Amino acid sequence: MLTITEGKDMTARNRIRSLLCKACSTAVLVALVSGQASLVQAGPREQAKRIHDRVAGVPPSEVVLDDMASDIESGRAIDAAFTAMQDSAFYDVTLKNFAAPWTNEAMSKFVPLNDYIATVIGLVRDGEDFRKVLYDDVLYIGNASLNLPNYSTSNNNHYESLENSGASLKDNLERVNQSTYTGLPPSATAGVITSRASARAFFSAGTNRAMFRFTLINHMCNDLEQVADVTLPTDRIRQDVSRSPGGDSRVFLNNCVGCHTGMDPMTQAFAYYDYEYDANTDPDGELGRLVYNAIGETDPETGSRVQAKYHINSATFEQGYVTPDD
Secondary structure (H helix, E strand, C coil): CCCHHHHHHHHHHHHHHHHHHHHCCHHHHHHHHHCCHHHHHCCHHHHHHHHHHHHHCCCCCHHHHHHHHHHHHCCCHHHHHHHHHCCHHHHHHHHHHHHHHHHCCCCCCCCCCCHHHHHHHHHHHCCCCHHHHHCCCCEEEECHHHCCCCCCCCCCHHHHHHHHHCCCHHHHEEEECHHHHHCCCHHHCECECCCHHHHHHHCECCCCHHHHHHHHHHHHCCCHHHHCCCCCCCCCCECCCCCCHHHCHHHHHHHHHHHHHHHHHHHHHHCCEEEECCCCCCCCCCCCEEEECCCCCCCCCCCCCCCHHHHCCHHHCCCCECCCCC
């Protein structure tokens, strides 16, 4: 009889298996995890070891190696890959390093565990539709039994303590509603976009355009140059963009327009969000927090729910678009 935990694991596994089978054949999967064509000539045990090394980042035990080799010999390479994914190092190291560069503008993987990374790991572990990473009211936190500092909207202590404890992320991440812990209305949550780590990196100062650009890079595998289109209308480009950079309007029409015609209207979706911190005492924003102007809240500078940053440098081109809402 399956336990509840085993039942959940099987459900997640079957969900991922279905997606994998639609996406690639067994041969392609083996090639991806092996990283070299020569592995096709290797025996089942050599293939199993290479898969485990690549997926989990650590060598398998003899029992696991035998199990994976048996699956490969029987033509079940996907099952072998799933076995490698059961190693806690897959979650603690491989997935952490996979998601960490998404959480900062420098795209560095050398950052502490945070709510963004933990949520990515949790969604993968649970076999969820990965698109939820950009829209769901979801957050993953450490298990209460670990006696960690409480989740906070103004520091990362909870996740740093979880990582430093050495506890397995595979076994100790719990899914909760993001809105319950952050105070955001459920309708204002958007997966990792509204995580504290993401807000610190991409809503901090600036104009919130960074959130659009880095979401595009990290989740759509394109930068602005790849989606630029100079043929689109310019009526939604904000006031802070010069229509004649350096006195030459051709630069605007042939270059600036390409990115801003798509970016500015899309970034309007973030008009009510900001990341607040004291630049004098906390220049890196380590103690800052995500803020959101809910219904009934008004920014004193804009007279609406729109954050003041959306109206900065309005004299650059006064005839430009004035953001009225999200």
